[in-house]
Amino acid sequence: MCQDVKKIRNLLKQYAKLKRDFTAFNQVSSPSFDGVSSHSSRNGAESRLINHVDLSYQLKEVEDALNAIDDPQYQFILHDYIIEKRFSRNEACEQLSVSVSKFNYLKNRALEVFKLNYLRTP
Numbered sequence: 001m002c003q004d005v006k007k008i009r010n011l012l013k014q015y016a017k018l019k020r021d022f023t024a025f026n027q028v029s030s031p032s033f034d035g036v037s038s039h040s041s042r043n044g045a046e047s048r049l050i051n052h053v054d055l056s057y058q059l060k061e062v063e064d065a066l067n068a069i070d071d072p073q074y075q076f077i078l079h080d081y082i083i084e085k086r087f088s089r090n091e092a093c094e095q096l097s098v099s100v101s102k103f104n105y106l107k108n109r110a111l112e113v114f115k116l117n118y119l120r121t122p
Contacts, residue, residue: 008111008118009082015062016083018055065117074110081107 069075073096080086080095087095093103 004115005108005111008115011062011118012078012082012111012114015059016085018058018062021055061118065114065120068117068120069110069113071110071113073106074113077103077107077110078114 066075066078069078076096077092081089081092089100089103093100096103096106098106
């Protein structure tokens with residue numbers, strides 16, 4: 001279970017990076033095709049478009065799993081503490097009015113619930 005929690009936590013950290021990359025990609029101008037058909041390799045615009053679709057799909061999978069979580073404490077831990085890194089552990093404990101050990105329990109539980117939702121995502 002500990003290994004699963006680490007994997008899910010890393011996935012959520014990657015989600016934050018993907019979201020930044022996706023935002024940066026969206027700020028780049030639209031791809032333009034050069035009009036020359038090349039069957040031997042992809043052109044740069046095609047590769048960027050495929051990358052955009054892939055990033056979009058990955059983000060949607062994570063967002064769907066996050067949105068399926070009803071518990072506000074779990075949402076806070078996953079979004080504000082793990083993804084956005086808005087709070088230190090002690091600050092997060094204060095925000096939730098819980099001890100460090102209770103916070104760790106809630107964090108692990110939130111990660112497990114997220115994992116179940118994520119694995120259910122089609």
